[in-house]
Amino acid sequence: MTTDPQTAAGGDAPVGTGSPFTRVLGILCLVGIAALLAFGLVWSAPDVVQSDSVRIMYLHVPVAIVAFLAFAVTAFGSVMYLWRKSQFWDLTAGASAEIGVMFTALTLLTGMLWGRPTWGVFWVWDARLTTTALLLVLFLGYLAVRRIPGDPDVVAKRAAIAGLIAFIDVPIVHYSTVWWRTLHQGPTITRLDPQIDGLMLFSLMLGMVVFLGVYLWLLVHRFRVAYLESQVDDLGLDVALAERRAEGSALPTSPTSPTSPTSPTPPEAAPLVTTGDER
Amino acid sequence: MLRDAALVAGKDLRLEWRSRVATNQVAPFAILVLILFAFALDPDRGILERATAGLYWVTVLFAALLALSRAFSIEAADGNRDALRLSGLDPAGIFLGKAAAVAVVLLALEVLLLVGVIVLYNADVHGIGLLAATCVAATAGLAATGSLYGVLAAGLRVRETLLPLLLLPVAAPVLIGATRAFEDAFSGTTGEGWSWCVLLAIFALIYTVFGVLAFGPLLEES
């Protein structure tokens, strides 16, 4: 990640999570989306068999790939957090999961919109759709775990482990559902000479790049919001420490100890004897 | 680690024996679910017979949720989570012990349910060996994964709703595999069934290993 939340936070309280990097990225994404619309809706030809409904693919395929990418990022972030215990990875994992839920839901939705004209039904229980549906629920479970109130370190570790449990399951789910059902068309992108028309292929590739950009943009912003939230909590800690100590000194029956180096300060006094690193 | 596991499993089973929650509540619930399926699916149309394997394993999953919830609610009560941490027990041992105890209870339930489907759904049992192996492998997987999520959710106010949300998606492969294996066993064509059984065993192995590693850290968080 090339982002540096410190520069965004600066010296004063930041008013937003934007930065030169995200502004450029955002503009590129908008341009990309416009181009994608042009290529997808206008310039590329309708499919021989599926006619115009194939155009949903230009949205569906990239969104699906990004959804799986988001999940991979969450899983990777969970592993990294457990290894390095750095807040960065925890926030990344959480942010990616939220975006991933969105993209997974979008994948299912566009899949259904495509399925209706093509197969006649909104849903079929083939391997890919089933795995994607399960992925959505796994994501939601992960987010539910993140939402349980608690100390940030506790939440982070718990969520990371829950994320790993789910992540390990994905290949098993995939393998077992594939073995069980096979209806979805075989992979068309990954083969060496793609069977689809050049312009359609280009539109697909463009779509993937554009949505990758959108994902990145959302990720950076969501990450920064989470980071700033945690900063606010940390600031509250110093205040809380001061108030806690003041509690003790406010009582009339407890004289200060001559051996204690941390004499209680009156409640309105600002300087607090720091007790080393907060974390 | 194994010594602690045996100690914890013994304690859990003794507790179950004394409190009889599984016999008095979970087992009747499981049978009730089988009966409810008959209400819902109209026994005259042959659906029950065709769907027996699936209905059986869905019932087992529901029963597993209850059994796991129970196994960890006893630890959440009265500060026992703290006590487990203070106890000097190896967390990996606690995991194995609790999972083993839950597995024993589930296996007993599964036998009962098998009798249930033979009686209620007219199931024909051909591959007893496959059935048994499937039950063991699937139960091990459910117990391992369930114990992981169980300790994660233990003591939380939202435990009852969180545990199903977390466990059921992850247990989907178990449902798929066990059902396919049972279908084969009921119809007598045991070829692919054994392959599914192997998949279940791999699932169980992966999550047992993961549990041994992750239970300790999860127990620490309060």
Added chain:
Amino acid sequence: MESVVHLRAAVALLGRFPALAGVDLDVGRGETVVLQGPNGAGKTTLLRLCAGLAPVASGEAVVLGHDLVADRKAVRRHVGLLGHQTHLYDELTVADNVTFWARAARAEASDAQAAMARLGLDGRLADVAVARLSAGQRRRTALAVLVARRPELWLLDEPHAGLDQDGRDLLDGLIRDATAAGATVMMASHELDRVQGLAPRVVHIAGGAVTDDTAAPAAPTEVAHAP
């Protein structure tokens, strides 16, 4: 005198709330220390910190030679914590409970028997399910668990509460025997009159820190570190 508890500017957080906002405390082996203070002062958290349960957010904390900041799990085996909750399985009997927790701590079944006998639980009560006991009897069972484990450091949170007169005398006897045998006892208690008989050192806690200490001890200077 060997240092059993050594805390410097120890901070312990409950979520975001600083339950302990910088505690300095030194306790030597064989001492009996009473923690006094208003409700919410942090006494329970201090006991839990010494037990290795509450994480040390900052500061120094060395208990029985174990550095709690580095690894707070290692010390747990050597302490006995008696909190407000009794840590018992309701459906199991007294004997089952004491034996289980004792064996978990690598003690022998005979230790469990002896502990139950000491607390008057070895007769008819041994086979009664904990759920059917009175609160005081449950307290005694919890105490039996602690005694069976033979900890070097006793951490008691208002132990006299809920015990009848006999139980309290019993507890005082146990504390005296424990310190005579070289264990150290730290307890939080509101009953100053009660505990005076044990001639303890009284440490006052308020606002998450030590505000008074009757024995500015001939400070135990050796902070022995466990291997």
